[in-house]
Amino acid sequence: MKRVILAFLTASSFGCFATETITLDWLNLIPKTEPVALSLPDLTxxxxxxxxxxxxxxxxxxxxxxxxxxxxxxxxxxxxxxxxxxxxxxxxxxxxxxxxxESVTDAFDGQRIKIPGFLIPLEFSDAMVSTDFLLVPVAGACIHMPPPPANQIIRVSYPKGFQIRTVQFPVWVEGTITSNLQSEDLYIIDGTSHVTTGYTLAATEVIDYE
Structure with missing residues (x-):
């Protein structure tokens, strides 16, 4: 009986650990790479x-x-x-x-994560209700300026839809993340831009940042 109870507790503990949500910083998504060394003489x-x-x-x-x-x-x-x-x-x-x-890390693949950021809507299910958007660390990134590095852009799918107040207001996004480097032409706000994203995230919750 003790062995059965111990096995049950072990399985329960592992299950809780496996579904634990990790809060990430954007720096966690930048893998360590060798520094780029370039030595040039002083030029006039x-x-x-x-x-x-x-x-x-x-x-x-x-x-x-x-x-x-x-x-x-x-x-x-x-x-x-x-x-x-x-x-x-x-x-x-x-x-x-x-x-x-364009380097990404697979250290968090398949894990539930929570990360703050600013969203850039791509698709809507209703007026200002976005079901597909980019999540970036800086407000207004990708809009009228070169996009951030791929490892600083997450493509988010959220079928439930999130009511957007303004793209200048940060949000918390929670869900399962996967490293997935892909480039595509995306319609952003008022024009098409070629964007390379480093991650995809199947969101289960999107809330205003607090």
Whole structure:
């Protein structure tokens, strides 16, 4: 009998633990990545302008643009600067930062979480009742500005619907989270934007922030 009771208590304790809701901070959704190391010499304003000119002209294939690139490249070489070497380093730096922005963690996959944020409505079931929205850490993110990193955007599904007062007012969202990196064109407020989201969340409760 004692063994039966002990087994029951153990199972009950595990069940309570398994359904425990974890309160997350947005920083919890940013996985640790290696810092992007880039060492460049100090450049004068003129040298920076030259590099920008080479970057712009390299998009064209006209005889004039090629001739100008050679002239600028030669001028930079006199200063000991290899234009294309530095532009290649710049591209690698941008790519590394992009990878870091799109990195997500699966540490909380399948867990019930609670997180505060600001919602950006995508779909409505009634006037100002949103059933599908983005949750972001900063008010107005994704609206008339570049979106936050993917690991700072959660795509939320809430069939019950949440009555929105204003997108400037924070909310608490509770539900099951899953890491799910995806890019798509979304209609946000008054236009379509290409947004990459890092997580999806099946919400069971959305309430005003207190």
């Amino acid at each position: 304003d003129q040298q920076k302008n030259y590099l920008q000119e080479v970057l712009t002209l390299s998009r064209y294939s006209t005889p004039e643009s090629k001739a100008r690139i050679k002239a600028v490249e030669a001028s930079l070489k006199e200063d000991g600067i290899d234009a294309f070497m530095y532009l290649n380093m710049r591209n690698k730096y941008i790519q590394a930062k992009q990878r870091a922005a």
